[in-house]
Amino acid sequence: MSPSLLRLSQGQLNLLAACPRRFQHVHLDQLASPVSSEQQENMAWGNRFHLLMQQHELGLPLTELELASEADLFDVVQSFIAAAPELFAFRPAAFRPAAFRQSEHRRSLELQGYLLTVVYDLVILDAEHAQILDWKTYAKPQNQHWLAQDWQTRLYRFVLAETSRYLPEQLSMTYWFVRSSQPGAIALQPQSLRFAYSAAEHERTRQDLTQLLNQLTAWIDGYTTGTEFPRTEELRGTCNLCQFEPRCQWDIYSSSNPLSAWSDMTDIAEVAI
Numbered sequence: 001m002s003p004s005l006l007r008l009s010q011g012q013l014n015l016l017a018a019c020p021r022r023f024q025h026v027h028l029d030q031l032a033s034p035v036s037s038e039q040q041e042n043m044a045w046g047n048r049f050h051l052l053m054q055q056h057e058l059g060l061p062l063t064e065l066e067l068a069s070e071a072d073l074f075d076v077v078q079s080f081i082a083a084a085p086e087l088f089a090f091r092p093a094a095f096r097p098a099a100f101r102q103s104e105h106r107r108s109l110e111l112q113g114y115l116l117t118v119v120y121d122l123v124i125l126d127a128e129h130a131q132i133l134d135w136k137t138y139a140k141p142q143n144q145h146w147l148a149q150d151w152q153t154r155l156y157r158f159v160l161a162e163t164s165r166y167l168p169e170q171l172s173m174t175y176w177f178v179r180s181s182q183p184g185a186i187a188l189q190p191q192s193l194r195f196a197y198s199a200a201e202h203e204r205t206r207q208d209l210t211q212l213l214n215q216l217t218a219w220i221d222g223y224t225t226g227t228e229f230p231r232t233e234e235l236r237g238t239c240n241l242c243q244f245e246p247r248c249q250w251d252i253y254s255s256s257n258p259l260s261a262w263s264d265m266t267d268i269a270e271v272a273i
């Protein structure tokens with residue numbers, strides 16, 4: 001596989017950083033990950049929420065059928081819009097001249113032979129500032145440090161800085177958390193978390209990205225000649241939470257045929273990541 005053909009999203013960078021072997025299993029071995037019915041339900045809810053937000057942004061009213069069948073979801077959208085009026089009072093008169101806003105805004109950046117791709121839930125660009133907005137259909141996390149280090153936060157601001165005329169200090173990324181962590185429960189008040197940006201952070205991200213992508217190139221080269229990507233999660237003792245554990249356990253602990261362990265997983269309904 002030529003690295004020049006490989007598109008990378010923030011999700012793939014997170015996977016790669018967490019465990020290169022897991023990245024290999026998903027993206028090179030193309031082994032699908034089992035997803036629970038609860039996860040599927042949450043993903044479907046999140047997808048519909050994003051579509052409704054996009055629909056609202058385009059000024060398209062919901063049909064009666066949608067209103068009837070998705071009343072709960074519609075209520076969440078409405079309470080979110082009410083909680084952040086500054087984001088949605090976007091009629092031309094309310095905004096500075098030359099403001100640009102778009103939902104599902106896509107950008108790509110070539111770096112180290114890879115195509116880094118981002119999709120912003122909403123961008124608002126004006127003469128002075130560039131805002132990236134992202135909707136999260138779970139509760140605001142208690143520990144916010146991990147989100148600052150998450151590749152979505154880092155890559156989204158990096159790509160916008162690299163593909164626009166804005167200085168890093170003019171950029172920000174804001175997450176809006178619209179749903180409670182309790183299954184089926186709805187957060188009474190959506191909450192936000194804003195990450196500013198700086199030239200120093202931009203350069204740190206460039207260095208970290210360059211290092212990670214160089215590693216990926218070396219791992220792909222090794223893979224084409226039969227060397228598997230390295231495992232890292234086993235060192236942190238979290239492999240028992242990974243769906244690929246049976247496969248990894250085979251060559252960690254056993255010289256027996258792995259298929260006996262791996263075959264247990266083939267009975268589980270799978271969907272692609």
Ligand code: SF4
Binds near residue numbers: 021022232238243
């Ligand atoms: S079992 Fe551990 S080492 Fe193997 S893919 Fe999963 S996290 Fe990585």
